[in-house]
Amino acid sequence: MSAAGGTALTLDALKRFLPMHLRLRDDGTVLSVGPTLAKLAPDLQAGLPGRLVNARPGRSTCPLAAIQEAVDGQGRLILRILNTRDIILRGHGVRDGAGAMLLNLGFGISLHRAIRAAELTDDDFVPSDLAMELMFLREANRGVLHVLSRFNDQLAEARQEAVLQAQTDALTGLRNRRGLDLELAQALRLNGHRQEDAAVPVALIHLDLDHFKQVNDLLGHLAGDELLYRVAAVLKQQVRKADTAARVGGDEFVLLMRGMTSRSALQDLSKRIIRAIRLLTPPELTECQVSASLGIVIWMPGETDSASDLLDRADKALYQAKAAGRSQAVIL
Amino acid sequence: MNRLIHRTITEFLRSTYGEDFAQMIRDDRRSMAAPETPVTGFATAGLAFAAERLSKPLPDLYEDLGAWLTRIEPIRRLLRFSGRDFDDFLLRLDELPGRARLVLPVVDVPLLQVDVDDGAIWLTPSRPEIGWQHILVGLLRGMADDYGALCLISVHETAIRVDICDHSFAEGRQFTLYGSPGPGIVP
DSSP: OOOSTTOOOOHHHHHHHOTTEEEEOTTSOEEEEOHHHHHHSTTGGGOSTTTEEEOSTTSOOOHHHHHHHHHHTTOOEEEEETTSSSOEEEEEEEEOTTSOEEEEEEOGGGHHHHHHHHTOOGGGSOTTOOHHHHHHHHHHHHHHHHHHHHHHHHHHHHHHHHHHHHTBOTTTSSBOHHHHHHHHHHHHHTSSSOGGGOOOOEEEEEEEEESHHHIIIIIOHHHHHHHHHHHHHHHHHHSOTTSEEEEOSSSEEEEEEETOOOHHHHHHHHHHHHHHHHTTOOTTOOSOOOEEEEEEEEEOTTSOOOHHHHHHHHHHHHHHHHHTTSSSEEEO | OHHHHHHHHHHHHHHHHOHHHHHHHHHHHHTSOOOOSOHHHHHTHHHHHHHHHHTOOHHHHHHHHHHHHTTSHHHHHHHHTTOSSHHHHHHTGGGHHHHHHHHOTTOOOOOEEEEEETTEEEEEESSOOHHHHHHHHHHHHHHHHHHTOEEEEEEETTEEEEEEEETTSSOOOOOOTTSOOOSOSOO
């Protein structure tokens, strides 16, 4: 390069100072290629065609025309290296003392792809280049995001488990009061509000054990708990998958049967449940037999959608069953 | 943040002393009262329990933790980005707190002053905290191995002295800019 203004560099100095430079004449003759750039486009020295294209959208792909426009118009240059995937070179250029065009290029956001494609190292970048910092940030960012997303997954899992636990009765594994309230509210909320989830009738069964107190008093709480657990097993067996069985108090259970409107089917179900529960009577209990009383209401879509009204009515039915001598079901 | 520190310590104890020991420390920590002390104190409590159970000085455990961190591939890579050789790594350690803040803004790594004196490199943290000082000592030992350098590391009150005996004592572990970093900064 000829001296002009005392800033001339030898070819060797130019290569060390600007490892990503490209120096060329207006006729397209390549005069020198920086060593890092040469790693990505090894035969660039032989000429631009087939090796670089203009990557600015809406313009001709001719690289030489784009370079001249950027140099003389003091604009920005965006080139793409052919035969490599997605590596974009960004840069600018000036005319040097000899009238040749001198470009300084960089990788921009495609840095990591360039590093991978040409197996670049720290030595391929000048100290003022932020390449190392960008790679550091990229990996740091990925590492932290990975950890955070794993923590998030764990939190979501723990939350789901906690929600389920909060709606479950620890002794029997049935729903608890809160779980029932949610299911019942949902069943009633569908009451004509959304066409795609058309409301279905619901039978609400309030079940109370007969002579449970005697089991507790005579045989102890452990025997009482054991009985509750086995009653729950009976109920689970008698309801279908879409139904809900809950324990809502000491020896009080509620069944929510979806789509159930047949009184005779409900009476049959009640008889089956009562029979199965009578069989659970502990042999040590000689004075009386454990059984169950059931109060049942059938809710049809369009009726009140107050859950507490419905539960009150089931409770009244249960009271009638108890008053009529227990061990039976009353349907209101 | 606490969770990250806690998890790191648990993983360190698990991989060094086994699952049963890590579980024992988790139980110790669980029975601890809720934190009135600074929160990081609560997060690092596991290490104090472990030191007690192992009858090992706490600084030694911090040192082991520092060295262990350099064997976690993503962390090792982040550290290797900070210097082309061990010398360069040491001289640029004043960047470490800034880099740590870039990765995890809430980690309060103390500023580090780097001096060269008497043919040795001296590192002085801005706050004399046993934890950071000894984690750093372990980190330096681990990274010296990683770069394949042989050096003497000693603690002088609040400062750390590093004498490099041989820059290329051993092969050092491979490092490429484009290597795969592995998924997370904590195993």
